[in-house]
Amino acid sequence: MTESAKAAEPLPVMDLSTGICGIPLSGPVLNGSGTFDALAARRVFGDALIEDFPFDCYVSKTITMNPRPGNPPYRLWETPSGMINSIGLPGPGLDGFLENDLGALAEIGVPLIVSVMADSAEDFATLVERVAARDEVAGIELNVSCPNVHSGLIVGEQPAETEALMKALRPLTGKPLIVKLTPNVANPQEVAVAAEAGGADSVSMINTIKAAAIDPASSRTWLGAGAGGLSGPAVRPIALAQVRAVSSAVGIPVVGMGGISDAESALEFILAGAEVIAVGTENFRNPRAGAAVTEGLPLALRRRGFGSLAEARAATIG
Amino acid sequence: MPADPAATPDRVQAPFGRRLCEVAETRPSGGYRIFTLIDPEGPAPAPGQFFMLAAAPDWAREGGRPYLPRAISHARFTRHPGSGQRLDFLIDEVGPGTSRLAEMKPGDQCWVAGPFGGRFSLPRKLNPQAAGAILVGGGIGIAPMAVLRRELVDRGIPSRSLLGFRDQAHSGGVEELFGCEETRLAFEDGSSGHKGYVTDLLLQLLEGDDSASAAVYSCGPPAMLEAVRRICLEREVPVELALESPMACGYGACFGCAVPKADGGYLRLCIDGPVVRGDEIATAMAGEPAVD
Numbered sequence: 001m002t003e004s005a006k007a008a009e010p011l012p013v014m015d016l017s018t019g020i021c022g023i024p025l026s027g028p029v030l031n032g033s034g035t036f037d038a039l040a041a042r043r044v045f046g047d048a049l050i051e052d053f054p055f056d057c058y059v060s061k062t063i064t065m066n067p068r069p070g071n072p073p074y075r076l077w078e079t080p081s082g083m084i085n086s087i088g089l090p091g092p093g094l095d096g097f098l099e100n101d102l103g104a105l106a107e108i109g110v111p112l113i114v115s116v117m118a119d120s121a122e123d124f125a126t127l128v129e130r131v132a133a134r135d136e137v138a139g140i141e142l143n144v145s146c147p148n149v150h151s152g153l154i155v156g157e158q159p160a161e162t163e164a165l166m167k168a169l170r171p172l173t174g175k176p177l178i179v180k181l182t183p184n185v186a187n188p189q190e191v192a193v194a195a196e197a198g199g200a201d202s203v204s205m206i207n208t209i210k211a212a213a214i215d216p217a218s219s220r221t222w223l224g225a226g227a228g229g230l231s232g233p234a235v236r237p238i239a240l241a242q243v244r245a246v247s248s249a250v251g252i253p254v255v256g257m258g259g260i261s262d263a264e265s266a267l268e269f270i271l272a273g274a275e276v277i278a279v280g281t282e283n284f285r286n287p288r289a290g291a292a293v294t295e296g297l298p299l300a301l302r303r304r305g306f307g308s309l310a311e312a313r314a315a316t317i318g
Numbered sequence: 319m320p321a322d323p324a325a326t327p328d329r330v331q332a333p334f335g336r337r338l339c340e341v342a343e344t345r346p347s348g349g350y351r352i353f354t355l356i357d358p359e360g361p362a363p364a365p366g367q368f369f370m371l372a373a374a375p376d377w378a379r380e381g382g383r384p385y386l387p388r389a390i391s392h393a394r395f396t397r398h399p400g401s402g403q404r405l406d407f408l409i410d411e412v413g414p415g416t417s418r419l420a421e422m423k424p425g426d427q428c429w430v431a432g433p434f435g436g437r438f439s440l441p442r443k444l445n446p447q448a449a450g451a452i453l454v455g456g457g458i459g460i461a462p463m464a465v466l467r468r469e470l471v472d473r474g475i476p477s478r479s480l481l482g483f484r485d486q487a488h489s490g491g492v493e494e495l496f497g498c499e500e501t502r503l504a505f506e507d508g509s510s511g512h513k514g515y516v517t518d519l520l521l522q523l524l525e526g527d528d529s530a531s532a533a534v535y536s537c538g539p540p541a542m543l544e545a546v547r548r549i550c551l552e553r554e555v556p557v558e559l560a561l562e563s564p565m566a567c568g569y570g571a572c573f574g575c576a577v578p579k580a581d582g583g584y585l586r587l588c589i590d591g592p593v594v595r596g597d598e599i600a601t602a603m604a605g606e607p608a609v610d
Contacts (some may be wrong), residue, residue, distance in 0.1 A: 046335040078386050082385060283567065284572050288335035
């Protein structure tokens with residue numbers, strides 16, 4: 001076969017349908033929480049967004065009990081191959097989300113996972129109960145990168161706190177509970193094991209890495225909140241190491257993310273042990289980034305000799 | 319075009335995703351650079367809207383920057399039946415992103431997403447008594463003013479343009495975009511026109527007897543915008559400002575472009591702006607130039 005004939009070869013067709021925690025998915029591509037506002041995107045792009053929705057499952061931005069304005073500007077700083085953000089979880093609060101946003105999100109037509117955060121187990125319980133009660137919601141992601149108001153400790157940095165929280169929340173719903181792990185710990189696998197012991201159905205990782213930006217022109221920290229979280233391809237090697245460590249330590253599936261920018265980097269996460277993957281910061285550079293990953297996956301898999309996602313998962317580097 | 323200002327939609331919707339556009343032309347202009355993209359797919363953008371631009375390939379280079387696309391308002395668009403449209407952008411090289419864009423050569427490719435954001439209101443919508451428009455531009459902020467002026471000319475609405483610059487090395491695009499008699503210039507270094515700030519010219523105009531029938535539009539550095547905003551608010555002159563802010567995405571995803579609202583909280587400049595009413599925000603100086 002000539003080079004030109006090879007180039008003309010159609011892209012391989014592959015069934016990428018899969019699932020996470022029993023939620024059937026048309027493919028393995030989610031969005032990272034807080035990296036794609038589907039309601040804002042629909043206002044900007046119109047119904048084309050729904051017809052060509054870039055993710056197989058939509059994860060909402062993190063919902064809190066009360067409305068939050070978010071952090072003062074500046075909230076962003078570009079870094080080598082990435083960015084730091086300190087957005088501060090702006091949002092309408094639980095009531096506003098349930099009344100105004102959830103119905104509109106359900107129109108997208110893919111399974112919905114709602115991310116929630118609270119500073120106490122009591123508020124977490126309220127969030128989980130009220131969100132899980134809604135038929136539109138397929139699963140809940142628990143953002144535990146927040147201090148517990150009682151202990152002052154970041155729940156997700158403490159295996160014991162994480163397990164206790166999971167044990168409190170587990171009886172409240174039969175829907176999947178996914179714990180979003182922070183990378184800002186020495187041994188994320190200990191937290192993951194604790195989450196599993198407490199009843200988590202899955203862990204998603206990584207959240208952003210603590211980071212600061214100094215503006216040499218003004219000799220001040222750039223971000224309004226002083227510091228923030230690093231994301232983008234700059235964090236990908238760290239994310240891969242942590243996904244690999246955690247996936248070999250737990251029996252529950254891992255949602256892998258951290259600097260995924262194309263199908264090749266998505267495949268790296270599958271090979272590190274992720275069940276499905278999420279696209280985050282790349283959405284900022286390309287609104288269709290999730291769809292681009294999906295479109296590139298069959299070829300990326302075939303090139304490495306895999307006939308399916310399952311074959312790639314089976315080849316996970318232990 | 320609809321004659322009724324209220325019937326003008328507040329934004330032109332963007333195609334979903336991003337697209338590669340070819341650089342048709344690039345040239346220096348008064349210390350800035352103007353480059354022209356051929357956009358076969360995009361809709362005609364409205365005055366005040368902006369695009370997210372990233373030179374392709376080779377955007378993130380040695381050193382890993384630029385990484386994010388840059389939000390840039392077009393300075394002119396021209397429809398060419400059959401081949402889409404030409405979009406002109408005015409660039410001041412202030413950092414790795416704008417430098418990379420300014421380096422592009424004819425035939426190079428550029429990632430384009432947009433048009434994003436909402437447009438400037440027409441004068442009668444901003445002020446029912448408006449007799450015309452006063453456009454106040456500073457530095458590269460003259461770009462959206464040029465697009466607005468062109469639309470007002472097409473609609474037969476009178477306008478006067480007041481343009482301010484630091485010096486000749488920061489005055490690109492003036493002759494090309496504002497070659498008309500209704501333009502007054504201010505240079506801080508006194509090299510041409512009025513010596514001083516463009517806001518001096520605005521004060522002169524508003525101190526005439528036409529303040530009640532004025533509608534002011536402005537784009538430029540944050541300090542200039544804040545001065546324009548205060549001058550107008552003090553005189554109860556309706557004003558719209560096109561602001562700039564650090565911004566990763568342009569379509570509401572990143573929540574990075576927060577601007578404090580007058581009544582508390584923040585708006586997202588990319589989807590709630592970039593054009594805001596002067597009384598809608600707490601300050602135009604919460605951000606410094608985002609485009610670097």
